[in-house]
Amino acid sequence: MSETAADHVEQPGPAEMRDPFVREEMKRAAVWIGLVVAVVAIIYLAQPLLLIFAGIVFAAILDGGTRLLGRVLPIGRGWRLAIITLFGFGVIFGIMTYAGLEIVAQAETLQRVVTAQFNNILARASELGLTQGPVQIQQISQQLMGTLGRLTSAVGTALGAFTSLIMILVIGIFIAIEPRNYERGVAWMLPLRSRDGFYRTSERMGHTLRRLMMGRLVGMAVEGIGTWILLWIGGVPMALLLGMLTGLLAFIPNIGAIVSGVLIVLVGFSVSPEAGLWGIGVYLIVQIVDGYLIVPYVARKTVDLAPALVLGAQLLFGALFGLMGLMLADPIIAMIKTALEQKSREDQGVTPPEP
Template sequence: MAETKARPVRSARPRKDAAPVQAGPSDISDPILRGEFKRAAVWIGLAATLALAIYLAQPLLVIFGGMVFAAMIDGGARLLGRVLPIGRGWRVGLVLLLTLAFLFWVAMFAGTSIAAEAAQLPGTVKDQTLKILSWLKGQGVHFDMQSMEGLIEKALGGVGQLTSAVGGVIGAFTTAFLIAVMAIYFAVEPQLYRRGFAWLLPSNEREHFEGTATIMGKTLRRLLAGRLLGMLIEGVATWALLAAYGVPMAGLLGLLTGLLAFLPNIGAPISGVLMVLVGFSGGAEMGIYCVIVYVVVQVVDGNIIVPMVAKHTADLAPALVLGAQLIMGALFGLLGLMLADPLVAMIKVALERQSERNESA
């Protein structure tokens, strides 16, 4: 059988006599115009990404909230690791169990009295505010009393929502439930999610991301630990000092002061106003005592706790945090207000890391 000769493979090069390839309608031959088109595409992509982030802002904020509270759980597990030589999973489970036990104790033993006090608080605040307005009117300050009463009703609507949430202690809100579930997932296996996100980045960016994520986690844990310490000290001290003098609703005011301490710059004035108004409902001496309690607690927190926390975490400018709280609160309500401080801290860490990278390049 005769062997067949292999046919030579023809080159894919175009022949000299072939017709030149014509540019299509989407081709840009001018290099200057091509460069400008690429720049425009980058800006359009950034604008589209920003629009998508705005559209998905609420779910993204819920995810970030899960990361924030996962940092709390992780911090508690690390703290237990110093005294209990057990696995990380057991320590995380123990932190969650202790948290649930505390919430159950509050709901069972303190929930009834706090709920009753929460129902009385809006009426007391309204009565005292109207007394102040009447006194101002008697001093020659002119204003429309009916309009002021309408403003008070609107303001007390927010107070009523807050106190009803406190009265129910832990409400089964969908957002809070999602944040709690995501926080548990993040806290149980944080490396899994960190590696997964790093895998999405280019290989030359992964090491920088790992270092930044490590610093962010450490900063967030210390920031939240300091915040929880401030909440505990302010809440317990307020409750103890008010109860010692016989101020009504001392338990509720202590709980509100502790919860609102999570919101720096904003929470303290709100809790102070409520405390003073309730105090003056029992007379001038009780009102002055409440003013003294508020000042003492805030001085201790501002001169001891806050500097101690800022020394070991991201030292944030108060005006910067307040501005972020106003913006986040206006855009996303209470959830945005709560997460503004951690978000600013994370952005600061990311910018500092990028600045160090640029300097070393």
């Protein structure tokens, strides 16, 4: 006996989206496809994303200075931002104008001194059988650059580095002028139910980044000026250049301190053992002041990052994204940790104090 139309019940096919099973599987597939697309996008768009984040970091520095100036100078935000911006560029231009020629001359001398000292150390290691055959510093530097990771074309040349710097400055200034507009623009792309949480997380992340960068600038100034004065007192040559390099390298935690310390010690011992020992003492004093006074204070006011976590992030980001990733590893990790902590508080129903 044949089945009638009334007895036959149509079942949903694989193209029917109303089927709960199909909808659930499509959601899972969309999540995995989205993750793959995100990973691919990060790989191919790493350099522009890092430039944008560097602009956000620069905007946080300008915004922090503007807020700090507002405590003593009650004028409009635009005027305070202009004062901070002009002051920052004025300081940089003044340093470059005042000490530019001397620094260029000292930089060439520093390169010769460091190269000679490293070659002497490598020759001594070869005599002791610690290395296989004679090794030159140029060979080691090439290997280090190869293992550090690729430097993308945007920062691979002097013109590219200058262009990237200009882009970072422009992005940072534009964001610092009207940060709320960009915050509302990102929130507009989110569902309404998620916007309040986004605003709270964004405020917390902005507060953390401002404090972190202000503390970093204070640490750079203390290390740079302190190193310069102490080395000058001890008669170590190129004290000004070494102080500036120490201050600039202080922007990169852990690795920057190691590099600056090696340079100070090599230059000191190139003069005499006494100068070398004085350089070691200067390095220890500066790092103790920064490590036991400045860094703990900044950590209490922002987010406490374990040194091993920061160093691991620097190695990973440096290998993946080159010099830019190495420099921005610390603020990126701080932002991720702040966002996760804020999410955890909201899931537990804990309302954190206003920053």
